[in-house]
Amino acid sequence: MPKIDAPASALVPQLQGLHLFHFDGAPCAQRVRFALGEKGLARGREEKFTAATPSALAPDNGRWVSRIVSLVKKDHMTPAYAEIHPNMVVPALVHNGELYLESMDIIEYLDQAFGGAPLIPTDPNLRATTMQRVEQAKALHRSIRFVTFHWGLGRLAMLKPAEREQLAGLAQQGNDGENLVSFYEGYSNRTIPESVYLEHLTKLFDAFTQLDTELSDGRQFLMSDEVSIADAFWSMKILRLLECGYPVQAQHPQLYAWYQRVYQRPSFQNEVMGKNRLTNRLFHTKARIESLFGKGLKQVVEGLAQSRAA
Ligand SMILES: N[C@@H](CCC(=O)N[C@@H](CS)C(=O)NCC(=O)O)C(=O)O
Structure with missing residues (x-):
């Protein structure tokens, strides 16, 4: 069990039952909420993360x-x-x-720890390929950060000097x-070259192209006809990139159809989108406006697709 020994926080040992430290719009937390939903574990009371009264x-x-x-x-x-x-990232779980x-x-x-259909397949071969897919998704996590900050969050996510000092x-x-530390330093000072953002976008584009081909064999979910941890990891990347205007349906149609199947699941609707719908709509609107002016991620991906096809 990957439990953390002797956590520094005095809050942790006081928490009985299940507690998730998370943020509604964060893909890393959304994956875990999706898994909680698939396990039939519903979201309960909201608390501020530091709340420490007996009732909290x-x-x-x-x-x-x-x-x-x-x-x-x-x-x-x-x-x-x-x-x-x-x-200093979400999520963290206390049980x-x-x-x-x-x-x-x-x-x-x-x-x-909980019942329900396994998210990690029990068949050893399928389990191994599923975990490889998850590792690939993990390796691309940095790329999602670069792409979504640059083409999605923009100035909103820049840190002021005092905040960077606190972080350091x-x-x-x-x-x-x-x-x-180094990411926010470069991001907030705008010293990360455009080519770096493009490199990260290209890595994602190539991975999606590969998945799109694999999905054309008709399977329902990424690894088989059963939903798995791989779906939890990859679908949240698509959710974030769609919010930034990435033309997923046009560039990777099988992947988009798979995403829709994951998106329709009650666990996605309730636990991922539940309190995230307004933010989701705002991001979509921002991306649409940028696209109207010929700016934004949509046009960049279209250019990338042309250069990949050439
Ligand atoms: N490897 C970690 C990554 C966690 C992570 O990077 N979380 C992001 C949200 S998706 C975060 O909290 N970022 C804080 C920030 O960017 O300031 C995991 O999978 O749990």
Whole structure:
């Protein structure tokens, strides 16, 4: 079990039942919420992530307690959250006083600890190929960050000098395993060259092209006719990129059809989209307006597709 030994936060051992530290718009947290939904575990009470009164600490009758760590308000770059997650990212899960980090490890844990259809296949061969797909998705996580910040969040996600200083100070105590310090430094100062963003976009485009081909054999989900952890990882990439205006349907039609199948599942509708619909619509609108002016991700992907086809 990938549980974290001796977490620094005094809050963790006090939490009985299931508690998810997360943010509605974050793909890494959305994967875990999708998995919770697939396991039939419903979202319960909302609490601020630091809330520590007896009633805030209590479990919620089989539902998971939602502890919102706002990435907009930079809740994740605070000493209290850095004690829970030294990399200062969401999600983090606590189950009966034990802490689990890393969305892949959390989903593996949920699969073992709770019933329902397995998200990690039991057949050894299928299990191995599924986990390879998940590793590939994990390796592309940085690319999603670069692409969605550059073509989606824009200035909204830039950190002020004081915020970067706070982040750097906290990172010295943790391990900055997601390289937030150097990323935010370059991103906020606009020193990351356009070519770097394009490289990340190209990696995603090539991976989607490969998946699109594989899906043309008629399977329902990424690895087989059963939904798996691989669907949880890859569908959240598509969700974010669609929000940024990536023309998924036009460029990768099989992938888009697969995404629609995942999107229709109650776990996606309730746990991923549930409280994310307004933000989702705002991003779509922003992308559409940019596209009208010939700017934005849609045109860049179309140009990339042409150069790939040449
Ligand atoms: N490897 C981690 C990655 C977690 C991660 O990067 N989370 C993002 C949201 S998807 C985050 O919290 N980012 C904070 C930021 O960008 O400031 C996992 O899979 O759990």
